[in-house]
Amino acid sequence: MNDIRLIDLHMHTTISDGTDSPAELLEKARGIGLEMFSVADHDAIKAGLIIQEILKEGDPVFINGVEFSCRDEEGKYHILGYGYDPEAPSIRHLIEKGHSFRMEKLNARLDFLKTEFGFVFPQDELDKLYKLDNPGKPHIGNLMVKYGYADTKNNAIHNYINKLRIANKHLRPEEAIEGILGGRGIPVLAHPISGDGDQLILGLELELRIKRLLNFGIKGLEVFYFGYTPKMRDELIKYAERYNLYVTAGSDYHGDNKMIDMGDTGLDEVDELPEGMQRFIGMFC
Numbered sequence: 001m002n003d004i005r006l007i008d009l010h011m012h013t014t015i016s017d018g019t020d021s022p023a024e025l026l027e028k029a030r031g032i033g034l035e036m037f038s039v040a041d042h043d044a045i046k047a048g049l050i051i052q053e054i055l056k057e058g059d060p061v062f063i064n065g066v067e068f069s070c071r072d073e074e075g076k077y078h079i080l081g082y083g084y085d086p087e088a089p090s091i092r093h094l095i096e097k098g099h100s101f102r103m104e105k106l107n108a109r110l111d112f113l114k115t116e117f118g119f120v121f122p123q124d125e126l127d128k129l130y131k132l133d134n135p136g137k138p139h140i141g142n143l144m145v146k147y148g149y150a151d152t153k154n155n156a157i158h159n160y161i162n163k164l165r166i167a168n169k170h171l172r173p174e175e176a177i178e179g180i181l182g183g184r185g186i187p188v189l190a191h192p193i194s195g196d197g198d199q200l201i202l203g204l205e206l207e208l209r210i211k212r213l214l215n216f217g218i219k220g221l222e223v224f225y226f227g228y229t230p231k232m233r234d235e236l237i238k239y240a241e242r243y244n245l246y247v248t249a250g251s252d253y254h255g256d257n258k259m260i261d262m263g264d265t266g267l268d269e270v271d272e273l274p275e276g277m278q279r280f281i282g283m284f285c
Contacts, residue, residue, distance in 0.1 A: 009038040010250020016041035019255030022050040038065035043098030071170035079176040084185025091183035101169045112164040174216040188220035220246030224265040240276045247276035
């Protein structure tokens with residue numbers, strides 16, 4: 001099955017900040033003919049557990065996935081984990097810690113909107129918000145639109161929510177990588193060229209970042225990603241080959257929360273899969 005080509009290993013569901021439920025995402029994956037897929041919700045693995053229960057014979061190959069938001073003195077990283085044991089204590093620890101950080105940020109943002117702008121929400125709406133697995137800025141933004149505090153979710157985030165400057169707590173990259181490895185998973189650097197905001201990381205800076213994560217045990221690079229140009233992909237493939245890393249492909253699909261189509265990874269633009277991707281596929285097929 002190493003001739004698999006229709007792959008999307010980076011998608012989000014309602015368990016984090018996507019708009020498709022796990023079942024809806026699976027149905028869409030079937031509909032567009034994906035052959036291999038994963039859900040990489042932020043700091044959450046629940047969607048994968050749900051999908052595993054409803055997979056049918058003939059469905060695409062499914063791989064457990066997760067995405068951890070990390071930061072250290074050198075910057076911001078998103079670390080993907082694939083093929084881990086969801087019951088592993090190291091994975092559960094990362095999930096619990098990442099979730100606790102997200103809930104702290106939720107409280108701080110709601111307090112900020114109330115004190116700075118007078119934005120308040122009915123208690124029943126707040127109860128629903130707190131019952132979400134991983135509530136974040138998109139959920140607050142949608143609530144602001146619903147109650148007339150902003151005209152769009154993006155405006156709510158950029159013009160109000162992002163005005164709050166807090167010392168966010170994050171997992172450290174070495175912590176996430178160690179936890180994924182402890183769960184017998186494969187840690188992969190998500191969208192390696194993308195830094196904070198519109199920042200692009202290329203050339204020597206990119207290689208130094210990869211080498212630094214190699215010291216922590218990173219095993220792969222997300223080379224094929226929505227919006228990456230052939231030149232960007234070629235640079236990442238060069239580093240994957242140089243350091244014997246796996247290669248993955250993911251769209252970062254969020255349903256209606258981002259203008260990205262499922263399966264839009266750029267993988268269809270290449271004639272031959274990189275060796276690192278062939279090795280990755282071979283681990284699961």
